[in-house]
Amino acid sequence: MILVKDNRCDFCGTCVAVCPVDAIELREADISIIHDTCIDCDICIWVCPIDVLSSDEKKEEVKHD
Amino acid sequence: MTDFDVIVVGGGPAGSMAAEAAAKGGAKTLLLEKDRDIGYPVRCGEGVGASGLKQFIEPDPQWIAATISKVRMRSPDNTKVDFGMKDAGYVLHRRLFDYALANRAGRAGAEIQTRAYVDGLMVEDDVVKGVKYQYMGENRELSAKIVIAADGVESRVGRMAGMRTATKLRDMDSGYQATVGNVDIDQELIDFFIGSNWAPGGYLWIFPKGNGMANIGLGVNGKVAKDFSAHDLTHKFLKDHFPKASILTSVCGGIPIAKTLKTITKEGIMLTGDAARMVNPVTGGGIITGMVGGRIAGEVAAAALQTGDLTSKGFKDYPARWQKAEGKTHDGLHRVADAIFEITDEKLNKMAHRLAKIPPDELSLMKIFTAVARQKPSILIDVTRAFAGV
Numbered sequence: 001m002i003l004v005k006d007n008r009c010d011f012c013g014t015c016v017a018v019c020p021v022d023a024i025e026l027r028e029a030d031i032s033i034i035h036d037t038c039i040d041c042d043i044c045i046w047v048c049p050i051d052v053l054s055s056d057e058k059k060e061e062v063k064h065d
Numbered sequence: 066m067t068d069f070d071v072i073v074v075g076g077g078p079a080g081s082m083a084a085e086a087a088a089k090g091g092a093k094t095l096l097l098e099k100d101r102d103i104g105y106p107v108r109c110g111e112g113v114g115a116s117g118l119k120q121f122i123e124p125d126p127q128w129i130a131a132t133i134s135k136v137r138m139r140s141p142d143n144t145k146v147d148f149g150m151k152d153a154g155y156v157l158h159r160r161l162f163d164y165a166l167a168n169r170a171g172r173a174g175a176e177i178q179t180r181a182y183v184d185g186l187m188v189e190d191d192v193v194k195g196v197k198y199q200y201m202g203e204n205r206e207l208s209a210k211i212v213i214a215a216d217g218v219e220s221r222v223g224r225m226a227g228m229r230t231a232t233k234l235r236d237m238d239s240g241y242q243a244t245v246g247n248v249d250i251d252q253e254l255i256d257f258f259i260g261s262n263w264a265p266g267g268y269l270w271i272f273p274k275g276n277g278m279a280n281i282g283l284g285v286n287g288k289v290a291k292d293f294s295a296h297d298l299t300h301k302f303l304k305d306h307f308p309k310a311s312i313l314t315s316v317c318g319g320i321p322i323a324k325t326l327k328t329i330t331k332e333g334i335m336l337t338g339d340a341a342r343m344v345n346p347v348t349g350g351g352i353i354t355g356m357v358g359g360r361i362a363g364e365v366a367a368a369a370l371q372t373g374d375l376t377s378k379g380f381k382d383y384p385a386r387w388q389k390a391e392g393k394t395h396d397g398l399h400r401v402a403d404a405i406f407e408i409t410d411e412k413l414n415k416m417a418h419r420l421a422k423i424p425p426d427e428l429s430l431m432k433i434f435t436a437v438a439r440q441k442p443s444i445l446i447d448v449t450r451a452f453a454g455v
Contacts, residue, residue, distance in 0.1 A: 017230070018233075043234050
């Protein structure tokens with residue numbers, strides 16, 4: 001699942017532009033991930049210029065370890 | 066009867082040019098801007114070429130931050146390649162520049178509304194019939210014969226119309242820029258840093274902004290953005306090279322370096338500017354090209370209203386004229402961008418050592434691109450095409 005770090009997004013829309021399934025809603029100063037649509041490809045995480053997005057999968061991996 | 070003939074979504078340079086051209090062509094036109102301000106926030110390096118700018122507007126000292134007469138390119142090992150370019154270009158105050166263009170659209174008869182966030186389209190039988198938007202928490206609808214989407218890199222309006230705007234990672238640079246003060250730089254020089262140590266897959270820029278200020282930023286190509294942060298690289302550069310710089314503004318943003326979208330029109334709608342991916346794929350510059358696209362879109366919209374054919378067939382002059390004006394060149398430059406990305410830092414250094422021996426006034430951008438092309442002969446033909454405009 002893609003997570004947005006609170007209060008750090010600059011709302012530039014770079015993630016919206018690369019999302020292959022249109023799973024990111026950006027309106028004015030509000031961003032949200034549509035989790036039902038999201039395919040967890042993670043490219044929004046990579047392309048974000050200020051690293052505001054993250055995946056919760058890393059946490060799960062840590063748990064398994 | 067519709068509320069408007071043309072509704073333009075987005076008040077950047079492309080949107081304002083589209084609105085002005087449509088209104089001048091006799092269309093009842095409305096321009097909607099989502100933010101409270103036209104021209105702000107500025108997600109842009111703000112550099113433009115002089116000849117490109119002057120085809121649209123006379124440079125006005127109010128929005129010219131710096132006049133450029135020198136260009137410098139640096140290789141990964143910081144070898145400087147200088148070339149002189151009289152009347153090369155300008156660094157703008159986009160906030161005021163965008164105001165001037167919107168003001169001109171207004172004077173041509175277009176209505177303008179800020180704080181208008183378009184969150185849906187009115188669609189009947191797959192034909193766009195207007196926009197749904199929020200204004201101060203209130204939901205509104207306005208019908209229009211033609212919607213022109215100039216809503217920037219994120220271009221959700223195109224997607225709402227069912228058009229494919231999603232950009233491949235390779236075709237997107239992840240960008241970050243600080244506008245800084247207290248830096249001792251040549252205010253007539255734009256400075257490009259090329260190499261993976263500066264900005265992997267993209268480049269770093271220093272554009273002067275007058276009074277000891279500058280835009281310092283960079284773009285990291287999407288393909289390698291997983292391993293690099295545009296924010297972190299910019300701040301590292303500032304710390305290493307301008308430790309005393311005061312950061313006055315910082316912004317981030319995506320720079321689409323794709324070819325223009327294959328389809329930029331559909332029944333009742335046209336896309337333009339960054340939304341249509343009209344940015345130069347090598348430089349990432351999109352101000353002038355967006356204005357070119359926006360003006361054509363507005364003119365074609367006004368003409369289509371006269372004929373009454375509001376299908377993509379009725380809009381066919383728009384992609385045709387765009388392709389002739391810039392699109393063809395961009396297709397070639399897209400291949401050049403691919404080639405530049407493949408050149409190793411070591412080769413870039415070698416090229417720079419060779420080019421640095423040529424006196425600045427004998428060096429042209431063409432020579433530099435030719436040197437790049439030599440690394441991969443097959444793209445030489447694309448470079449020649451791009452610069453000859455054939």
